Amino acid sequence: MPRELIAPAREQVAFREVPVAPLQAGQVRVRSLFGAAKHGTEMAMYKGYAGPRGGYDGEYRIFNPEREMIHYPVALGNMCVGEVVELGPQVSRLQAGDRVFSYGSLRQEHVWPETVRLLPAGVPWQAAVCLDPADFALGAVRDGHVRLGDAVAVFGMGAIGLVALQLAKLAGAHPVIAVDPLPLRRQAAQACGADLVLDPASCDAGLEIKKATAKRGADVCIEYSGHHLALQAALRGVVYNGTVVAGAWPGVYPAGLDLGAEAHFNRPRIVFSRACSEPNPEYPNWDEGRLFEVAWRLLREGQLHCEAIVNPVVAFDDLLVEYPKIATHPGENVKLGVRF
Numbered sequence: 036m037p038r039e040l041i042a043p044a045r046e047q048v049a050f051r052e053v054p055v056a057p058l059q060a061g062q063v064r065v066r067s068l069f070g071a072a073k074h075g076t077e078m079a080m081y082k083g084y085a086g087p088r089g090g091y092d093g094e095y096r097i098f099n100p101e102r103e104m105i106h107y108p109v110a111l112g113n114m115c116v117g118e119v120v121e122l123g124p125q126v127s128r129l130q131a132g133d134r135v136f137s138y139g140s141l142r143q144e145h146v147w148p149e150t151v152r153l154l155p156a157g158v159p160w161q162a163a164v165c166l167d168p169a170d171f172a173l174g175a176v177r178d179g180h181v182r183l184g185d186a187v188a189v190f191g192m193g194a195i196g197l198v199a200l201q202l203a204k205l206a207g208a209h210p211v212i213a214v215d216p217l218p219l220r221r222q223a224a225q226a227c228g229a230d231l232v233l234d235p236a237s238c239d240a241g242l243e244i245k246k247a248t249a250k251r252g253a254d255v256c257i258e259y260s261g262h263h264l265a266l267q268a269a270l271r272g273v274v275y276n277g278t279v280v281a282g283a284w285p286g287v288y289p290a291g292l293d294l295g296a297e298a299h300f301n302r303p304r305i306v307f308s309r310a311c312s313e314p315n316p317e318y319p320n321w322d323e324g325r326l327f328e329v330a331w332r333l334l335r336e337g338q339l340h341c342e343a344i345v346n347p348v349v350a351f352d353d354l355l356v357e358y359p360k361i362a363t364h365p366g367e368n369v370k371l372g373v374r375f
Contacts, residue, residue, distance in 0.1 A: 039142030040354050043108045045083040048358050051108070056146055058123030065117035065135060065145045070373040071164035071345055072141070073113035074193055074361055075261060075284050080109050082362060087287065111358065112141030112373070114164040116154060129153075136163040141354065141373055155335060162334040164372065165194060165341040169330035170323065171282065172198035174310030176206060177317070177326075179255040179280040183207035188244050188253035190235075190269055191260030191283065192220035194370040197227050197344050199257050199282075204228055205338060208255075210247055214240050214268065215260070217366045219346070226343040235264070241271025241297070252277060252301075261285035263292050270298040277301070282308040348372035 036052040043049050058064060083105060090102025098104075116136040119129050126149045129135065134154040139145045154163050172195045181187055187208040189200045192215035203211045213224035216236040224232050231247055233240050245252050252274035258266050261283035269279045315321045333339045346369045349357040354373065361368050 037143035039140050040111045040351075040358065041108045041140075042081050042111055045107070046081060046359070046362070048081075048111065048355055049108075050355070053142060053144070055144070058121060058146060060123060060125045061149050062123040062146050063119050063126055063129055063135075063149050063151070064121035064123075065115075065147055065151075066120045067115050067117040067139075067141075067143050067145065067351075067375040068134070069117075069160040069164065069348075069375065070112055070115040070139070070141045070351075072111065072358070072361065072371040072373075073167065074368070074370065075195070075259075077111055077113065078362060079284060079286075080105055081111065081359075082286075110140035110142070113138065114167060115139040115141070115145060116160045116163045117145060117375075123149075136160075136166075138167070141351065143351065143375055152331070158335045159342060161341040161345040161372065162339070165198065165339070165344060165370075166327065166331055166334060168193075168195040168370075169198045169334060169339060170326040171195050171308075171310045172202055173326050173330050174315070174323075175199055175257050175259070175280050175282040175308040176202045177321070178306050178308040179257055179278050181206045181208055181255050184209065185254040186210055186212070186244075186248045186251070186274070188212040188214060188240075188256045188269065188272055190214045190240075190256065190258045190265040191262075192217070192224045192369070193259060194344050195282065196257070196259040197223055197369070198339060198341075199259065200224060200229055201227050201339050202333075203255075203257075205333070212244055212247060212253065214265065219366055220369055223343045223346065223369050227340060235268060239271075240268040244268075244272030248274070251275075254278070255280065256303075257282060259283050263288040267292055270294075270301070270303060271296075273297075273301060273303045275301045277303050279303050279305045280308050281305060284309075343369070345370050345372040348374055351375045
C-alpha cells in the first residue's frame with residue numbers, strides 16, 4: 036500500500052499506509068512525483084503552538100479554549116505534483132501520463148477529481164508547489180496596496196515572503212528590501228531580485244530601512260516571519276501613515292512589542308492578510324479563486340521564479356529525518372521539497 040507522512044503526536048513524524056480506494060466517477064489516480072511542505076501552517080500543527088488558543092468557532096468568530104484545534108494524527112505536506120496512472124469512470128478531460136498537481140499531503144499516491152490542474156510542459160514542478168504560497172503573497176501585496184514607486188520591506192524570507200518580494204517588484208516597487216536572519220534565506224532573496232538584503236541579527240533593520248529610503252521609511256512593510264521582533268522592526272521602519280501587513284500565523288507573542296514608540300508616533304495602518312478568509316476585502320471583485328488564477332498565470336509564464344524557494348529537495352524515504360529539520364534546523368530550509 037502507498038505511504039504518507041503524518042504527525043502521530045506533537046513533534047513526531049511517521050509513515051502510515053493508505054488503503055488503495057477504487058476510483059469513483061470523475062476521479063483519477065495519481066502517482067506522486069514531487070511535493071512540498073508549507074512551513075508556517077504545518078509547524079503550527081507539528082509543534083502544536085496553535086493548540087493553546089483552542090479551536091476556532093465559526094459562528095462567533097473567536098477561538099474557544101474549550102475546543103481542540105489540532106486532532107492527531109495529522110497528515111503533513113501541502114501540495115503534490117504527479118502523473119495520472121488510472122482513470123475512473125466518465126473521465127474525459129485527462130489521460131494516463133498527464134502531469135497534474137493539487138493540494139495534498141506528502142503521500143505516494145493520490146485520488147483527485149479530474150478537475151485537478153494540469154502542469155504544462157516546460158513549467159517547472161517547483162512553480163506548481165508554490166501556487167500556495169503565491170496566492171497568500173498576492174493577497175498580502177494587494178491588501179497592502181503596493182503601488183508603482185513604493186518602497187517595500189518584506190520580513191521573513193520563507194516561501195510566502197520570497198514570492199511577495201517578487202510580486203512587489205512586478206508591481207513597480209523600489210527599493211524592495213528583504214529582511215531575514217538566516218543566510219540561506221537571504222541568499223534566496225538575492226536570487227529572487229531583492230534590491231537590499233538585511234540581517235536583523237546584525238543591524239537595526241528599522242533604522243536601515245529608513246536610511247535606504249531617504250529617512251522616510253518603507254511605504255509598505257509585509258511581515259511573514261511570525262516573530263514579534265520582526266513586527267517591531269516593521270513598525271519602526273514603516274513610513275509615517277504607511278501600512279504594515281501582518282500575514283504570518285504566529286504562536287502567541289511574548290512580551291516585547293512596544294506599541295507606544297514608533298507605532299504610536301508614526302500612526303501606521305496595520306492590516307491582517309489571509310487569502311483564504313472569505314469574503315476577501317475586495318469582494319466581490321476579488322476572491323481566493325481569482326487570487327489563485329492570477330498567481331498561477333504569473334507562475335506558469337515564468338514571471339515568478341521558484342527554483343530558489345524550494346530548497347532543499349529530499350527523497351520521500353528520508354522524510355523521517357528531514358521533515359523535523361524544518362523546526363530544528365531552520366537555517367537549512369527555505370521550503371522543503373520532496374522527490375518521490
